Amino acid sequence: MTTTLATQSAPPRRAKSLPGGRILIGAAVPLLIVGVWWLVTGPLNLFTATQLPAPQSVIEAGVGLLDGGALFAHVGVSVQRVLLGFLFGAAAGLLLGSLLGLSRIADGLLHPTVGAFRAVPSLAWVPLILLWVGIGEDGKVLLIAIGAFFPVFTSVHSALRHVDPHLVEAGRAFGYHGTRLLTAVQLPAVVPPVFSGLRLALAQSWLFLVAAELLASSEGLGFLLIESQNNGRVDRLLLAIVLLAILGKITDALLGVIERKALKTWA
Amino acid sequence: MTSAPALEQPVSTAESAEPELPTPVVAPESLSVKFNDVGRAFGGRTVLRNVTMTVNPGEVVAILGASGCGKSTLLRAVGGLDVGFTGELLIGDRAVSRYDERTAVGFQEPRLLPWRSIRRNIELGLPRDLEKSAGKARVDELLDLVGLSDRAHLRPREISGGMAQRASLARALARQPGVLLLDEPFGALDALTRLKMQDLLMDVHASTGTTVLLVTHDVNEAMQLADRILLLGCPDSDPAEGATVKSLVTVPGTRPRNRASQDLARLGSQLYAGLGVDSH
Numbered sequence: 001m002t003t004t005l006a007t008q009s010a011p012p013r014r015a016k017s018l019p020g021g022r023i024l025i026g027a028a029v030p031l032l033i034v035g036v037w038w039l040v041t042g043p044l045n046l047f048t049a050t051q052l053p054a055p056q057s058v059i060e061a062g063v064g065l066l067d068g069g070a071l072f073a074h075v076g077v078s079v080q081r082v083l084l085g086f087l088f089g090a091a092a093g094l095l096l097g098s099l100l101g102l103s104r105i106a107d108g109l110l111h112p113t114v115g116a117f118r119a120v121p122s123l124a125w126v127p128l129i130l131l132w133v134g135i136g137e138d139g140k141v142l143l144i145a146i147g148a149f150f151p152v153f154t155s156v157h158s159a160l161r162h163v164d165p166h167l168v169e170a171g172r173a174f175g176y177h178g179t180r181l182l183t184a185v186q187l188p189a190v191v192p193p194v195f196s197g198l199r200l201a202l203a204q205s206w207l208f209l210v211a212a213e214l215l216a217s218s219e220g221l222g223f224l225l226i227e228s229q230n231n232g233r234v235d236r237l238l239l240a241i242v243l244l245a246i247l248g249k250i251t252d253a254l255l256g257v258i259e260r261k262a263l264k265t266w267a
Numbered sequence: 268m269t270s271a272p273a274l275e276q277p278v279s280t281a282e283s284a285e286p287e288l289p290t291p292v293v294a295p296e297s298l299s300v301k302f303n304d305v306g307r308a309f310g311g312r313t314v315l316r317n318v319t320m321t322v323n324p325g326e327v328v329a330i331l332g333a334s335g336c337g338k339s340t341l342l343r344a345v346g347g348l349d350v351g352f353t354g355e356l357l358i359g360d361r362a363v364s365r366y367d368e369r370t371a372v373g374f375q376e377p378r379l380l381p382w383r384s385i386r387r388n389i390e391l392g393l394p395r396d397l398e399k400s401a402g403k404a405r406v407d408e409l410l411d412l413v414g415l416s417d418r419a420h421l422r423p424r425e426i427s428g429g430m431a432q433r434a435s436l437a438r439a440l441a442r443q444p445g446v447l448l449l450d451e452p453f454g455a456l457d458a459l460t461r462l463k464m465q466d467l468l469m470d471v472h473a474s475t476g477t478t479v480l481l482v483t484h485d486v487n488e489a490m491q492l493a494d495r496i497l498l499l500g501c502p503d504s505d506p507a508e509g510a511t512v513k514s515l516v517t518v519p520g521t522r523p524r525n526r527a528s529q530d531l532a533r534l535g536s537q538l539y540a541g542l543g544v545d546s547h
Contacts, residue, residue: 166374166376166378167378167380169348169378170372170374170378171391172348172366173346173348173366173371173372174371174391174392174438174442175366175368175394175395175442176391177366184380184391185380188380188382189380189382191382265382266382
């Protein structure tokens, strides 16, 4: 616990010079990259279209795929897989992490085993999943769930283990135990580390999505990547990469909004 | 109509200026604490042994002793935070139970929940069966008593150490404890804040009348606040035997005591000698 802190009013909010100024600053570097990309492909002509297509041809590729509805199908199916895998994996991680973090018996019994499974690089499960589940939707979602599970499990488990024992004792001294102690002291105390775990898990989910879709799929952004590579469509390849970046950033930002709300209430 | 009920507070005439009286924020039934041959050992190492004494209801007893002599251990036993002691320990006429609800603890560190406002932290101390409106009224009064009404909405990290300790005291008082247990509550505060907190504690005791057990290593604090001082210590011959009651002295005079009094000075050097410190 901190002992002494000077009393002071909250620091004055920095006056915003521009509405959405932060977004503009954040967009500066991506715009610069696109500018340089356009420069080296168009006016300077340093690369051929098969090496590095111009930004406008990537946009054209996107518009082309938009026509048949294929682009939405790819994006939709990938987002669905990520969300499902992330939800299942994170839920399992929260449950098992809470159980092992709160119960010494469960921890003694299960932690070595979970630790051993965590030591297996997650992609090593791929052949087994292929054999047992197949690489249909179930197999893909399962692989993503495995990727999302461990960051959440680890953060919840270690956070619950390290809740300030002084606070827990104070809670108990004032008559709190069981579920009331959990909701009043232990869970709020772990909100910040749990959210870092969730964000890490979301990033892992996208990673495992691409891994699953590269292996075997007939739609999705990973499929778009491998199909474009086979057809020499570098424009579509770049489009898929840009889309992955944008989607990853959007989902992370959404989780960030929820995190800020939670931290306002709990931390 | 014969006599007024025994428990009723003596009421002065209706014309008397009521606001000048300290409002009794908590009107607990002060409880006695009886130690009967209480001891505590941790893994074969005796920390405390043969502590026998009775704290009267409404009394302030300071537990004084060198670091590591079992002061906090004794206090934690009374609060039911530690049930591994030997011997008999009664609060009122009932043995102490795990996390005994008749007691409330003010810890050395404020131990406020950092994600809760000061008000919500004090609410943590309210008894579970208390109605919401009554609870709110009690927290309001406590905030007023410890002078934090205008900071009630702030988080613990936004207030000073002294304020946090006051909030911690208010939280302990929220359950109207029969025995208030304070474990070096002012130890981490600067000298000036500490004196102010001592005055606050005297006010609190005057308005609540609760029994107070105060662990401290500060001789002057003990003499200023306590009715009696329990000096814990190990025998000089064999420190491994564990600490026990070295002396139990009644502090002369009534609170607030004159810090410069001769009697206190004499008692002070006596206590310092008991702590093994040369008082010069």
